[in-house]
Amino acid sequence: MTNRQIVVAELPKGALTPDHFTLSEIAMPEPAEGEVLLRTILMSIDAANRSWLQGATYRDAVHAGDPMPTYAICEVIDSRSPRLAKGDIVAAESSWSTYVTRPAHKCQKMPDVKPLQHLLSVYGIAGKTAFHGLITVGRPVTGETVLVSAAAGSVGSLVGQIAKALGCRVVGIAGGAEKCAWVTRELGFDACVDYREPGLGKALRAACPDGVDVYFDNVGGPVLEAALFAMNTRGRVVCCGAVSQYDSTAPSGPRNLPGLVVVKRLRMEGFIVMDFAQDDAKAVRALQTWVSNGQIKVFEDVVEGLENAPAALIGLLAGENRGKRMVRVGPDP
Amino acid sequence: MTNRQIVVAELPKGALTPDHFTLSEIAMPEPAEGEVLLRTILMSIDAANRSWLQGATYRDAVHAGDPMPTYAICEVIDSRSPRLAKGDIVAAESSWSTYVTRPAHKCQKMPDVKPLQHLLSVYGIAGKTAFHGLITVGRPVTGETVLVSAAAGSVGSLVGQIAKALGCRVVGIAGGAEKCAWVTRELGFDACVDYREPGLGKALRAACPDGVDVYFDNVGGPVLEAALFAMNTRGRVVCCGAVSQYDSTAPSGPRNLPGLVVVKRLRMEGFIVMDFAQDDAKAVRALQTWVSNGQIKVFEDVVEGLENAPAALIGLLAGENRGKRMVRVGPDP
Numbered sequence: 001m002t003n004r005q006i007v008v009a010e011l012p013k014g015a016l017t018p019d020h021f022t023l024s025e026i027a028m029p030e031p032a033e034g035e036v037l038l039r040t041i042l043m044s045i046d047a048a049n050r051s052w053l054q055g056a057t058y059r060d061a062v063h064a065g066d067p068m069p070t071y072a073i074c075e076v077i078d079s080r081s082p083r084l085a086k087g088d089i090v091a092a093e094s095s096w097s098t099y100v101t102r103p104a105h106k107c108q109k110m111p112d113v114k115p116l117q118h119l120l121s122v123y124g125i126a127g128k129t130a131f132h133g134l135i136t137v138g139r140p141v142t143g144e145t146v147l148v149s150a151a152a153g154s155v156g157s158l159v160g161q162i163a164k165a166l167g168c169r170v171v172g173i174a175g176g177a178e179k180c181a182w183v184t185r186e187l188g189f190d191a192c193v194d195y196r197e198p199g200l201g202k203a204l205r206a207a208c209p210d211g212v213d214v215y216f217d218n219v220g221g222p223v224l225e226a227a228l229f230a231m232n233t234r235g236r237v238v239c240c241g242a243v244s245q246y247d248s249t250a251p252s253g254p255r256n257l258p259g260l261v262v263v264k265r266l267r268m269e270g271f272i273v274m275d276f277a278q279d280d281a282k283a284v285r286a287l288q289t290w291v292s293n294g295q296i297k298v299f300e301d302v303v304e305g306l307e308n309a310p311a312a313l314i315g316l317l318a319g320e321n322r323g324k325r326m327v328r329v330g331p332d333p
Numbered sequence: 334m335t336n337r338q339i340v341v342a343e344l345p346k347g348a349l350t351p352d353h354f355t356l357s358e359i360a361m362p363e364p365a366e367g368e369v370l371l372r373t374i375l376m377s378i379d380a381a382n383r384s385w386l387q388g389a390t391y392r393d394a395v396h397a398g399d400p401m402p403t404y405a406i407c408e409v410i411d412s413r414s415p416r417l418a419k420g421d422i423v424a425a426e427s428s429w430s431t432y433v434t435r436p437a438h439k440c441q442k443m444p445d446v447k448p449l450q451h452l453l454s455v456y457g458i459a460g461k462t463a464f465h466g467l468i469t470v471g472r473p474v475t476g477e478t479v480l481v482s483a484a485a486g487s488v489g490s491l492v493g494q495i496a497k498a499l500g501c502r503v504v505g506i507a508g509g510a511e512k513c514a515w516v517t518r519e520l521g522f523d524a525c526v527d528y529r530e531p532g533l534g535k536a537l538r539a540a541c542p543d544g545v546d547v548y549f550d551n552v553g554g555p556v557l558e559a560a561l562f563a564m565n566t567r568g569r570v571v572c573c574g575a576v577s578q579y580d581s582t583a584p585s586g587p588r589n590l591p592g593l594v595v596v597k598r599l600r601m602e603g604f605i606v607m608d609f610a611q612d613d614a615k616a617v618r619a620l621q622t623w624v625s626n627g628q629i630k631v632f633e634d635v636v637e638g639l640e641n642a643p644a645a646l647i648g649l650l651a652g653e654n655r656g657k658r659m660v661r662v663g664p665d666p
Contacts, residue, residue, distance in 0.1 A: 241595060251592070257553070258550060267602040269594070
């Protein structure tokens with residue numbers, strides 16, 4: 001058994017490139033008392049990974065020389081803890097590595113879900129983020145208009161489908177005509193606006209004739225600025241991410257803020273999925289219901305091989321994925 | 334009796350100047366059936382007046398040639414409605430004029446408050462704005478830190494005193510050392526930071542060693558950006574105004590937004606005082622309690638003479654007032 005690991009060679013200043021990472025073979029780790037040895041099966045690839053390289057966020061800063069952190073689904077292949085047994089499937093804060101050791105109490109034993117990929121998509125952080133952000137923070141009501149940026153992404157694709165299941169008019173924002181067509185055709189959104197085309201504000205007004213009641217923002221920047229103009233009085237802006245800003249050395253704030261927030265009495269509210277962990281079981285039950293009755297279609301975008309993780313993340317930041325992107329490091333058991 | 338009126342001669346593009354207004358003598362208006370003739374006693378001067386000249390906000394746009402709108406305290410001197418009698422004191426949406434006619438049903442009869450000035454300050458829009466914004470939107474808890482910009486202004490001076498009455502640590506932001514000293518000495522704030530000095534972020538950190546839980550924002554722009562860095566997790570930003578942006582031809586948005594809103598799980602929420610009209614009686618009762626027990630000191634900044642209204646507004650936008658600014662057009666009855 002050989003162990004491979006990808007390290008952050010250098011912190012990015014501007015756009016992330018493959019040169020910011022190094023792949024190497026390292027020694028097989030040995031679990032200490034209370035630890036488990038994990039085989040990585042799937043690693044979640046998220047826009048938030050990029051923000052971790054900008055300094056401390058809701059988690060510690062990553063430094064040059066550190067293994068790249070990740071959220072992963074793993075198999076326990078050796079255990080020195082009574083909490084977990086060989087063969088258990090767990091989710092863990094891990095790193096871009098084939099094998100890692102972790103304290104058993106920091107691993108979360110997963111229920112029996114097949115395929116395991118769903119533990120990173122609809123029943124994982126993406127699904128829970130979409131559910132908690134839309135339902136608890138955005139509070140849409142049947143008949144309202146919900147606007148979602150990064151609509152083809154892991155979270156956005158689920159936000160829109162949940163909003164449709166709740167009886168809302170759903171409009172996406174995505175990059176490129178082909179992707180917008182996919183969002184309406186495959187995800188069932190009522191409309192999707194291409195933010196790369198000129199005239200975003202006009203396009204949003206046309207796509208949202210009754211204005212926007214809930215804007216689920218994954219991107220920040222100029223798209224947020226355009227969306228604020230389209231908001232209705234007492235609209236809610238769910239602040240989930242700012243992917244347009246992560247690669248930027250000159251971030252720009254929405255110039256209509258706070259003016260429009262006052263005039264339109266908007267509520268903008270940020271959240272992190274972990275804040276709502278006490279309601280995760282409720283979220284998963286609702287998501288299972290929508291999946292089983294066909295109201296949510298699950299799209300997964302699986303990149304094969306640990307060595308392709310840097311390219312998978314860089315491509316995600318460029319918007320090449322459809323649905324939840326992940327890297328498969330090894331086979332399901 | 335002669336009637337005088339100030340008209341908006343031209344809409345400002347950048348900074349407001351006296352040239353944007355013209356004073357003229359006009360005919361004495363005659364009330365129609367259902368109307369009253371009003372003698373203007375006091376006119377409220379507010380930063381929001383400037384925003385009305387930028388286009389439609391929460392009220393109709395003002396056009397060149399229109400009398401400058403204002404909120405005023407007036408005496409009914411002739412009535413053609415059973416709703417109001419000669420001698421009644423009313424509040425009305427009026428204009429910068431010595432005499433106006435208004436539909437009686439659009440005038441709000443005022444309770445017997447002396448001096449009448451208090452109807453524009455602590456028991457008027459300023460006091461209600463401070464109360465509803467801080468209590469209902471900001472929801473401070475005893476022991477939390479409340480930060481207030483435009484701290485010497487009509488609303489800010491009351492927000493801080495209310496927060497002190499609730500047992501919060503209160504920090505102001507104001508322009509100039511002299512004004513900051515007035516805020517701590519006269520209003521009793523725990524500290525006040527001069528935003529005109531370099532190093533605002535550092536000064537805020539020093540003045541708020543436990544971080545900021547509620548930021549009551551009257552100004553927007555770079556001060557909002559600096560305040561966002563000082564916010565605690567789950568902090569609340571009460572969006573009341575954006576006075577730093579009203580005179581600007583190149584508004585700037587906070588560059589740390591929405592990134593910090595996500596990471597810190599902030600709630601930013603805008604409001605307009607009229608949204609909470611159903612709770613105005615509650616607000617006034619609370620304010621009366623604090624005034625009578627000395628926890629709120631009322632500061633009023635009265636400019637004499639209708640002809641000085643443009644200078645009063647221009648000076649307010651430059652920050653020259655202490656407490657609630659108003660123009661006295663005629664004597665109390």
